[in-house]
Amino acid sequence: MPQKVRKAVIPAAGLGTRFLPVTSAVPKPLLPVIDKPLIFYAVAEAAAAGIHEIAMVLSPGLEAVAGYFSPNGPMEDALEERGDTERLAMLHEIHGLAEVTVLEQTEAKGLGDAVLMARAFVGDETFAVILPDDLIWSNTPAITQLAQVAEEHGGSVVAAKRVPRETIPNLGIIDADALGDGVHRVQGLIEKPSLEKAPSDLAIIGRYVLTPGVFNRIEQGAAGALGEIQLTDAIAAAIGQESLHAKEFDGHHIDAGTPAGLFAANIYEARRRDDMAGVIAELGLIPD
Numbered sequence: 001m002p003q004k005v006r007k008a009v010i011p012a013a014g015l016g017t018r019f020l021p022v023t024s025a026v027p028k029p030l031l032p033v034i035d036k037p038l039i040f041y042a043v044a045e046a047a048a049a050g051i052h053e054i055a056m057v058l059s060p061g062l063e064a065v066a067g068y069f070s071p072n073g074p075m076e077d078a079l080e081e082r083g084d085t086e087r088l089a090m091l092h093e094i095h096g097l098a099e100v101t102v103l104e105q106t107e108a109k110g111l112g113d114a115v116l117m118a119r120a121f122v123g124d125e126t127f128a129v130i131l132p133d134d135l136i137w138s139n140t141p142a143i144t145q146l147a148q149v150a151e152e153h154g155g156s157v158v159a160a161k162r163v164p165r166e167t168i169p170n171l172g173i174i175d176a177d178a179l180g181d182g183v184h185r186v187q188g189l190i191e192k193p194s195l196e197k198a199p200s201d202l203a204i205i206g207r208y209v210l211t212p213g214v215f216n217r218i219e220q221g222a223a224g225a226l227g228e229i230q231l232t233d234a235i236a237a238a239i240g241q242e243s244l245h246a247k248e249f250d251g252h253h254i255d256a257g258t259p260a261g262l263f264a265a266n267i268y269e270a271r272r273r274d275d276m277a278g279v280i281a282e283l284g285l286i287p288d
């Protein structure tokens, strides 16, 4: 019987150069969607999926990212003194979401290498990976949807979505047979293929439920696309030995890994929030 997913790895290393100049001083995972940083949405999604043990893989110098999840004494004292129970509750909610372990990736060697840093934290159990750039709004957390497929079929599961042609060379692309209900049996994965080599328009989105065997495959794997240790290659190396599925999840996804994507995420989230209704109406951005 597959075990319940109890642990998540959130790779959040990297310089965030696509967001310069702001990332010259502010770590990318702390860039906000309205009033919460990107990293919050990743941790909140894990918590909503019942996962409260989280390893955050950070580059040296990005400690402030983990600090977001630690109690802030002076801030709490000030709010208490003012009797601002509403904002105090906000802070307590963040700190209560999960137990966060910080791991360091000293060299930017790729996503596979970042996940490998979490090997001892994960141990010998099936675990989740959540990429904080990929924001997903859904009724059932995307990780829960993947875990359900893992429970039914065993093995590992990656989140998937049909993408426009021009984005294919930036993503992991899936070769698969549809089984129904958005579930596909994966035959192959290619990281950042050229348009000629892409087997489909079905892309990996940054949610994974992986068996711990992936760590050996990362370790044994050679550098792939962009000269980096790719998680996609290590997952693909299991095909034929272990079951591997892709799940077209229910939910709305935005890649907030570029300034335009982060802007889109802010608009999308604003349209969902009552406290933004005034400004949304004023700007003519009528909610759906």
Ligand code: G1P
Pocket (backbone or CB within 6 Å): 111, 131, 133, 134, 170, 171, 172, 173, 191, 203, 204, 205, 206, 230, 231, 232, 255, 257
């Ligand atoms: C990573 C993965 C890729 C996946 C993408 C989703 O790429 O390697 O397979 O499609 O995330 O966001 P990155 O965005 O780190 O280049």
